[in-house]
Amino acid sequence: MDWDKLRIFHAVADAGSLTHAGDVLHLSQSAVSRQIRALEESLDTTLFHRHARGLILTEQGELLFDATSAMVKRLDTAAARIRDSEEEVFGQLRVTTTFGFGTLWLAPRLPKLYEKYPNLKIDLMLEERVLDLPMREADVAIRLKEPSQADLVRRRLMTVRMRLYATQAYLEAAGTPETMPDLHDHRLICQNTTSAQVNAGAALVQELLTHDVASTLTVNNYFGVLQGVLHDLGIGVLPDYLTEDFPNLVRVLPEVESNEVPAFLAYPEELRQSKRVAAFRDFVTEEIFEHRRRMKAQRDV
Numbered sequence: 001m002d003w004d005k006l007r008i009f010h011a012v013a014d015a016g017s018l019t020h021a022g023d024v025l026h027l028s029q030s031a032v033s034r035q036i037r038a039l040e041e042s043l044d045t046t047l048f049h050r051h052a053r054g055l056i057l058t059e060q061g062e063l064l065f066d067a068t069s070a071m072v073k074r075l076d077t078a079a080a081r082i083r084d085s086e087e088e089v090f091g092q093l094r095v096t097t098t099f100g101f102g103t104l105w106l107a108p109r110l111p112k113l114y115e116k117y118p119n120l121k122i123d124l125m126l127e128e129r130v131l132d133l134p135m136r137e138a139d140v141a142i143r144l145k146e147p148s149q150a151d152l153v154r155r156r157l158m159t160v161r162m163r164l165y166a167t168q169a170y171l172e173a174a175g176t177p178e179t180m181p182d183l184h185d186h187r188l189i190c191q192n193t194t195s196a197q198v199n200a201g202a203a204l205v206q207e208l209l210t211h212d213v214a215s216t217l218t219v220n221n222y223f224g225v226l227q228g229v230l231h232d233l234g235i236g237v238l239p240d241y242l243t244e245d246f247p248n249l250v251r252v253l254p255e256v257e258s259n260e261v262p263a264f265l266a267y268p269e270e271l272r273q274s275k276r277v278a279a280f281r282d283f284v285t286e287e288i289f290e291h292r293r294r295m296k297a298q299r300d301v
Contacts, residue, residue, distance in 0.1 A: 010068040013061065016054045024184055032266040089279045090119035096138040101223030102126040105241050115282045120276065128196035131269050140267045140280055144198045147266040155265045158288050160239050162201040162258035165249040170232040176255060180211050185236030186217040195220045200258040205237055244291060
């Protein structure tokens with residue numbers, strides 16, 4: 001259906017007169033009349049009853065006017081939002097990240113973001129599969145490796161290492177390992193080396209398993225590993241960004257850790273000017289800066 005004809009129909013229905021609609025649209029009465037006739041022909045119906053004192057909508061015309069009124073209202077709202085978007089952050093933002101980072105680090109911090117931007121609608125997609133940002137499968141990604149896709153804006157957020165943690169209760173009951181071979185007498189909680197995870201984490205687990213660990217619990221994500229550790233089941237391989245939010249975790253074998261894993265935030269080049277993306281990017285960056293500052297303060301104590 002031709003939007004230009006609908007626009008003219010709406011103006012005529014609103015004004016109740018071809019002449020008055022023509023004045024609003026800066027068109028001649030004959031031009032407006034031709035567009036209305038063409039629209040009626042395309043719909044195979046009559047939209048107006050024509051009277052000497054003006055035009056009255058038919059039943060079919062009222063149905064169409066209801067639809068165009070809703071469209072005009074939505075367009076006016078969109079235009080107002082666009083004008084206000086220099087100051088306002090609103091609308092949907094699709095964020096993708098790994099299950100572990102999303103559940104253990106990002107989600108607990110989102111209340112601060114919503115408090116600042118209550119009209120933001122975040123669709124948080126947690127999966128190990130790397131979504132195609134240029135094809136707009138998501139708007140923003142946080143990944144524990146540098147994105148390889150082209151036409152992306154990238155920002156390195158932080159460095160993560162996988163380390164060994166347990167609860168004090170577990171260590172008091174089972175003892176604290178002093179060397180890697182001591183892991184033989186403990187239960188290791190980790191991701192299976194074949195499950196989706198960063199290479200550095202899988203490499204560390206493979207190394208630990210060479211020490212003839214007697215008992216293991218493998219989970220396909222770090223949230224499950226953390227739950228096992230918190231319930232005193234054993235020693236877990238976990239990312240070091242957890243230590244602030246879970247201060248009861250005790251690091252085991254401090255010399256044992258994975259290689260560095262870089263965390264990157266990325267989004268398509270075409271969203272560089274997006275207020276939603278900028279708000280989320282700045283929020284995550286600020287949270288990580290504050291996390292680093294607090295961790296440094298703890299180490300300096």
